[in-house]
Structures are given as C-alpha cells and as structure tokens.
Amino acid sequence: MPPISTSAPGVRQAAFRFRCISCGDLSDTARQDFRCVQCSDLLEITYPRWKEASPDPVELKSTWRNRRLSHHAIDLSGVWRFRDLLPAIEMDEQAITLREGNTPLYELPQCARITGVPRLFAKHQGLNPTGSFKDAGMTVAATFARLAGFRWVACASTGNTSASMAAYAARGGMRSLVLVPEGKISWSKLSQALDYGAVTCQLRTDFDGCLRLLQELVLRAPVYQLNSINPFRLEGQKTLALELLEQLDWQPPDHIIVPGGNLGNSSAIGKALLEMRDLGLISHLSKLSVIQAEGANALVRTLREAAGKRLISVQAETRATAIRIGNPASWKKAVHVLEATGGACEEVTEVEIAQAKAEIGAEGIGCEPASAVSLAGLTKLLKREFVKQDESVVLVLTGSLLKDPDFTMDFHRGDLFKGTADEAASARLNALRRPPIVLDATLDAVIRTLEQAEK
Ligand code: F0G
Secondary structure (H helix, E strand, C coil): CCCCCCCCCCCCHHHCEEEECCCCCEECCCCCCCECCCCCCEEEEECCHHHHCCCCHHHHHHHHHHHCCCCCHHHHCCCHHHHHHCCCCCCHHHCCCCCCCCCCEEECHHHHHHHCCCCEEEEEHHHCCCCECHHHHHHHHHHHHHHCCCCEEEEECCCHHHHHHHHHHHHCCCEEEEEEECCCCCHHHHHHHHHCCCEEEEECCCHHHHHHHHHHHHHHCCEEECCCCCHHHHHHHCHHHHHHHHHCCCCCCCEEEEECCCCHHHHHHHHHHHHHHHCCCCCCCCEEEEEEEHHHCHHHHHHHHHCCCCCCCCCCCCCCHHHCCCCCCCHHHHHHHHHHHCCCEEEECHHHHHHHHHHHHCCCCCCCHHHHHHHHHHHHHHHCCCCCCCCCEEEEECECHHHCHHHHHHHHHCCCCCCCCCCCHHHHHHHHCCCCCCCCCCHHHHHHHHHHHHC
16 A cells, blocks of 8 residues: 555645754655665654744743633634734634643642652643543644645554544544553553544554564554654643643743653653744743653663663563653654753663652542653652752643553552562552451441541
8 A cells, every 4th residue: 555645735744844853854745664765763843934033932822821721622622722922824714623731720639748859740640531631732733634635644653642632532533553562551541542442452562563563664654643753742842841831921941841642742842942942932931851661661771871872772671651761753853952941861760660650649630640650750760869859840640540451459469569679668668558458337337447547
C-alpha cells in the first residue's frame, strides 16, 4: 500500500509548518514516520505567522477566559480552548473532542508537610476522559489524522497512549491498531483499548520493540502514527502548561516536575513554557525537571555520561510500567527544554516510587506509579538543594490511581516487594500500608477494628 501524505485539503497548512529539530529543514508536509526527509531526526511544529504578527498576550488571555462561558464543544475542551496556539483547523466541528483538559490544580497539604515545601501543588492530568494526560495530545493528533483522510491510526504503547488513541479513534469514526508489550502493561489500560474497539496486539517484546516495529509499519501501510513522535500530539500536550499558568494567574511556579518515559510530555511542557515566554504571556520561565525510574533512566544517563550529546539507551525494568522505556524517542527535545529552562533530571528507586504513590493517595487524590515519580523526585531535588523549600513547586500527575490497581493492592497487602532485592528497604513503608481486613460480620468485630485503628 502506498504511503499517504499527512497534509490534506481542508487543513490550513500555512498556519503552521514542520521543522526538523536537528537541521532546521522547514516543510509544509510530513512523512508518515514524522521524521525529517533530510536527516531523519524528529520534527516539531512552528508557527511562522507569529513572527509577522505576534498574538497579543492580553487579548489571548481574555479570549481564553471568555471561552469558559461558552457551551460549544470546542470551547468546553480544555485543549481547543487554547486553539490560538495550536495548528489551525478550518471548522470547529472538525475537532474530535471528549472535553479533555480542564484538569484541577490541587494543593498537597500533607506532602507539603512531609517535604517541607509549603507551596506544593499537583496538576492532575489523570482526571482526563481516559484517565491520563495522553488525551490532551490525542484530541489534536486524532483530529489531524482524520483531516488527512486516514481510516486507520496506530500506536505503540505502555498502555495509556493506546487507551487514549482507541477512544479518540472511535469518537472520530476511525479504526485503531494498538501494539503493546505482552505482559508488561496493566489490565486496566488494556481493557480500555479493547472496550473502545481497538485491534490490540500484544507483542512478545518491550515498548521499544513495539515502537521500532510501528515506525516501519507506517512507511508500509496507510496507518497514521499517533505516538508522541507525532508533533501534533505534543502541540495538544502543551495546553497542560497553558491551563496551569492560567490557574496560577500567569505567575510561573519556580519548578514544574514531570515524569519522563518516551519524553514527549516534558518536551511539550517545555515548548509551551518557551512559547509563552516568547509571546509575553509570562515574564519568566519555570524550571522544568524530569524524573525517571532508576531502572529506566536513559535520560539521566544521557545527561550524566554523555552531557546530553548522544542517547544512552538502557534495558528498562520498573514496576511503574507506564515509563518502562529504555530508548526514549524525544530525548533530544527533552535535553533542549531542560537546558532552556534550567531544569534538572533525577532518578528514583522502586521503593521511593511506592512511598510517593502512597503519600499522594493519602491526600485523597491518588495517581498511578509512573506519576508518583514526580513527588519522589522532588525529595531528591530538595536533598540536592536544586529545589529550595521556600520555592513553589507543581508536580504533574500523569495518570489516574485506577490505571494500575494491581500495584496498589500489592502495595497495601505487603506483596509489592516480596522476594525482591527491595524487600528489606521497603519495610519502612509499612506505616503507609492499609491492607483490607477480613472480619466476621458482627458489630463487635467492626468496633474492635475501629478502636484498633484509632490507636
Ligand atoms: N506517566 C504516565 C502515566 C505515562 O503513561 C507515560 C507514558 C509517562 C508518564 C511518560 O510520558 O512518555 O511523554 O515521557 N506513557 C506512554 C504510553 C509511553 O504508551 O502510554 P512521556
């Protein structure tokens, strides 16, 4: 089957262009693998018109505020509400939206006490329609897939991308093909893809193997690739930062801390911060820091051992399966935004991830393990004195607690680290465990349990 171009009539291509992040080559169309035709590196989206007539920041802020009073689907989306900074579509009805975005910014009073950082917040992207931050990017990329005339969309995934893609494809009347590593993603995420009608393939490889195969597939078959290599995804994910800054009255927090896997999200947030600064929406940048699991620490090693100049891949292993990625596609983009914003990169252990997840759960918020690396990372960054206690910090929580119930149950039952090298180190987490209690159905038994818990 011949490859199909990703440009199409009906899309105002002039409003944006593709630019190679390495050689700077500019183009109006992109190949299906979204790689530069000159040098094969990744593409990003740029807006040449901003140079000629930069949008007025005061007008933008007021437009975005006013749209919150509207009942149009496109305005009810917390992504398309910011469409002035996104690739343009001709008609509002073209957007495939599940009213994504609009996620809360929570204070974390207990974690603030534990860490000693009073101004500590969580931007909870797990409260998106399919339970993860992926929806913000997917609404934009799926929209452009349909505009380009594709019937099929596809992704490689550790679970959340596939859940999100399957939902948006279904809403947009497209078919979806999911490639996931067999036995390495949570049932919760897999079941979402099935329910939303995806053709779901569990491949006997890891995420990196799935992504390699997908990159070849999209050059051979007319399927549109929806991984975060797709720059439309990152444009949508920028809105996390736009919405966050709006919630903070356009006062940038000192630090934004985000988990890193394939490194699309950190790249998107960083791009948004730089664009907001350049457009005069904010006066200065927040430092954007990326946290990885110790067993999937490609970016940490790339910065530490190769000064960010070449990727050091790893054989990834972590119970935070969403970020079990050893060969992150967007590593160059992430290095760029870390350097441009002055952020740091850290790694955290499995025990630290479990502790942070339980602490966020105890706030009545909860998140999936991959999200909790942000809080675990904050503790590390405080120790290094990269973050000071009087600074303001926003943690990006990327996925819902309900995304990985097995992890949570294993933790509270005390099974998470049983028989592993971390068993001894995890003993200190016992106070955080709340295992379910099986009782005879008597009032006495329940009252005794209540009294016991009160002690
Ligand atoms: N947190 C969660 C919950 C994720 O699902 C992911 C990535 C990340 C963090 C890391 O974000 O890749 O942009 O650096 N999940 C992808 C997936 C890879 O397939 O669902 P990233």
